[in-house]
Amino acid sequence: MLDIFITRKDAAATPIWQIRSGEAEAWCGTHAGPGAAWVATSGFKGEAGKVLLLPDGSGGLAGVLLGLGDGSDPFVAGALASALPMGDYRFAGESRSDASKAVLGYALGTYRFTRYSGSPRDWPRLVLPENVDGEEVSRLARAIFLVRDLINTPAADMSPADLAAAAERVAADNGASFDVIEGEALLAANYPMIHAVGRAAAIAPRLIDVRWGRTEAPKVTLVGKGVCFDTGGLDLKPSNAMLLMKKDMGGAACVLALAQLIMEAKLDVRLRVLIPAVENSVSGNAFRPGDILQSRKGITVEIGNTDAEGRLVLADALSEADSEAPELIIDMATLTGAARTALGPDLPPFYTDDDTFAEEMAVSAEAMADPLWRMPLWKPYDAWLESKVADVNHVSDGPFAGSITAALFLRRFVEKAATHVHFDIYGWAPKPRPGRPVGGEAQGIRALYHLLQRRYGA
Known part of the structure; x- marks a missing residue:
């Protein structure tokens, strides 16, 4: 405590x-x-x-x-x-x-x-x-502090290697196994899009893999976007848009903290955490607009904009998560500016086809004062991702519904899981409030923890 x-x-x-x-x-x-x-x-x-x-x-x-x-x-x-x-x-x-x-x-x-x-x-x-319960409050506070510390650390000290080290510490503290696939080994292991996004950086991309819990327990897999810095790639961001890109690994920070909560509370789940950790950098071998990437799932992906890299690394990680047909896949990512335009910085949207889960999520968000809002996986917009030269384009060619089309893209990579939920978080507090200074912020993890406690707690 x-x-x-x-x-x-x-x-x-x-x-x-x-x-x-x-x-x-x-x-x-x-x-x-x-x-x-x-x-x-x-x-x-x-x-x-x-x-x-x-x-x-x-x-x-x-x-x-x-x-x-x-x-x-x-x-x-x-x-x-x-x-x-x-x-x-x-x-x-x-x-x-x-x-x-x-x-x-x-x-x-x-x-x-x-x-x-x-x-x-x-x-x-x-x-x-x-x-x-002082122990429970302390557990929540430590998890939130972990998120804040990880996001607030600048990219020079929070590279893919540093993020992997942070995940290894969380795993070691809770008796979990830890593994990582790094650099060219990603190609041999068939994670081509993680490799493509991160290959231009000085520090190699990697896939972080943490496992915990008894093998026979219900499988819950967390996937977090770990883009440790995002220049926008060859579709380079302007400087004002690049300033906060140390926070682009906020999804990874949140799933690590949620995993810490799950393990410390000893919920009865078979937990797996997958974090594709990369920097989206610019160099002679950076992936390009118009490239066609192979994905782990076998879907070919046309690159419409290299600044939409997060969904690419998530797609390969989601394919691996789905291969085990877990009961629940939760992915969290600082994915789109469109989500902020629609709902602002304090109200992250989430997407799922599971109405029962969405209802539970609403109850837990209210109970924990952890605001979330369900957004639709609007099927007609799926056609906006069509490509003339590949199975799919990862972005639409118009300015509308960017958060929804990103969620629709990710849904292609999950078929076997009973439930998949995607969170498009901001991960940052732009204005100070009591107990919430300007800087990195946890979003959605208290509500998710409450829901998982109700499902898998003692």
């Missing part, structure tokens, strides 16, 4: 009251003394994320007010950690929010990316409320 949590209920701790907008005056009416007078003096109105320290009569700290605003942000307690003096604290009074989410929000507020500047620090401690 994270050392920011205290399990002893009798621990002396400063109270934190959670106040919605417009309720500060009512709170003052029931709490006499210097603290109440100070609320009026400070102008505190219960604004979301506002933290007010309350003095006692001798100049010490009597308590804390946390503004909840309209109550729509369950993680607003993320504002507390950096605002509180060192000490022990507890939530006081009537619970005004989901206690587990408030505690997770507090934990998320302790995240700092300190690899290149700053240093780790100690944080104020929080007494766990009744019925909050």
